[in-house]
Amino acid sequence: MIDLPLSALEVSIVEAGTTPADALANCHAAARELDRLGYHRLWFAEHHHSPAIGAFPPVLLTAHTAASTPGIRLGSGGVLAPNHAPITLAEQFATLAALHPGRIDLGIGRGPGTFHAPTARALRRGADPATDDEYRRDVAATLDFLLDVALGELPEPWLLASSDAGAELAAELGLPIAFAHHIRPANTVAALERYRKGFRPSRWCEAPRVLVCVETVCADTEERATELARPMDVIKAGLLNGHGETAFPTPAAAAAHRFTEQEEAALAAFVGEQARGTRETVAAALSRVAESTGADELMLVTPVYDIAARVRSFALVRETFSDNKVVSDNVSE
Template identity: 45%
Template sequence: MTSEEQQSRAETPRADIRGVVRGTAPAPLSILDLATVGAGHTAAEALAATTELARSAEAWGYHRFWVAEHHGMPGVASSTPAVLIAHLGAHTSTLRLGSGGVMLPNHAPLAIAEQFGLLEALHPGRIDLGLGRAPGSDPATARALRRGAADDADEFPRQLAELTHFLDGDFPDGHPYARLAAVPRGPERPPLWLLGSSGFSARLAGRLGLPFAFAHHFSAANTVPALELYRSHFQPSAVLAEPYALIGVSAVAVPEGGVEAARYLAASAGLGMLRLRQGRPGPIPTPEEAASHPYSPAEADFLDSWLANVVLGEPGQVADGLEELRKRTGADELMVTSHIHGQQARLRSYGLIAQAYGLTG
């Protein structure tokens, strides 16, 4: 590859990763959506709500809209990100769409390269490929998906390297896959992101010079250490000249009533998470059910701990909380998620956050 080609390759994906800061917002603001299935609703209704949310996010000025791979969870309908991304792309025109993420160990790298090459061909310049190494499921489901594939952390870097070669079409001569091609493959490929909730992916993303997305919304205690690891291990690459870190943040905004009113809505997601941790996953309960649930002392402690990491309140309170978190962690981008019951409550929350944070559409 010539120096001119290296320079071109360095500039284009970096522009895709960084994007632009819209309006008066201090940093790009994005959305992570799980196609939330609330109690009393169907998966079809949840997917229609996600489509409506993506269109609204584009109008409000959110930068990205990512969906995540989960399996065996009745409260989450986004089991196959590539399929959902294709659908959302057909209903939006400028919003960046991506996976937050695809769980690489669950899939053959060639299959992912083909899926996201196809997505890039359908929606050029709008696709992100975020990758995680967790199963996104329980152990039995993971075994069913992987069909005996090794569940070994050392496999993830090898799978990632294989995927990258398929996306770039540059296996070295003599490699068993050198004559294979992931089709379609256009002149550009979707930017790769590594996702994580611990230090493993942080170090790997740094060493490879890739952007890194950290799951602050369920691993808040590890956020600052992981970002420090990422930055300390970062090596400039053809993709990035300097680190670029995004963090996922749970946030719920309400028009009035302050933190208590927002906490009332967020508790439904908290009870859903509690049941998931207890091995009893189900649809997201209503706020009324969450408020009347007979919590044991241990369950109440779990709920309080979970809610402590959610940015709650009226729009100004949430915008201030997000900005405090951005400054404290040094994150380059924030990705908010409101995994609560009720489409209108979710739409209202995201809309209020967009307005208060300075997005202009």
């Protein structure tokens, strides 16, 4: 049993056969249930021009959810600095922090949030992708503007990373780090070692602080967990082959999909670093991640088709790690 805060990342899946409006409704329903289950924080990811993920601005989802939930911390995981003016990010999240004191996080990331080159350029008003130096300046400027526009209590800033470079920037700026183990698990341990070694205390964080995000699919049986995770496996296989994103498939379509031997090997290696299976299997996997990374907090991302199955997964994990054995009476697989 591990004794760490459990949090959640919402990627706003648009399931095949549904609409973006359905995805928004699912986000809201999941947020309310995560709050009731006692999850520590919920972050919303920024994506654009994706057939599988809604293009819902994290700041708007944060504002809407904060107004309709009583306790869970909320924020971006993350807003992508190259797509926004630093002063705009500071004003938006400072306002949210003033409206909802003690509940707002500003997680900042780097990627464009899209595989569609014209959309990436449009987000940058035609500019080329941000360089390392430009990204560093944007993050530093956002932090400076937060102090200038503060309306009282500040949001809690985090730096999202999936590489050594991101870990080094978080250490240099003295920020807590949220590491994308669910994207690049092979980078996690070494990058976090660099982060801890290079960390400089700041007004934002006195000592290294690590959140690790893990893809987590929990069900009553191993077979059910595999079934639930298969649509996302289809998406990953396409990305491995450079096909870009496709619509998030139904379980039936995913079950009919056939992976190549190379895809199966790559997926098996990835799954081995995540948490998938029954409560016992998932608990053991999360414990291994926590031990190997020294995480202070675990964040779960659960990209499965069907809101009821998704929330059920979160409930089963929470039940496993909660002294109060809180489970949802409202959802089922």
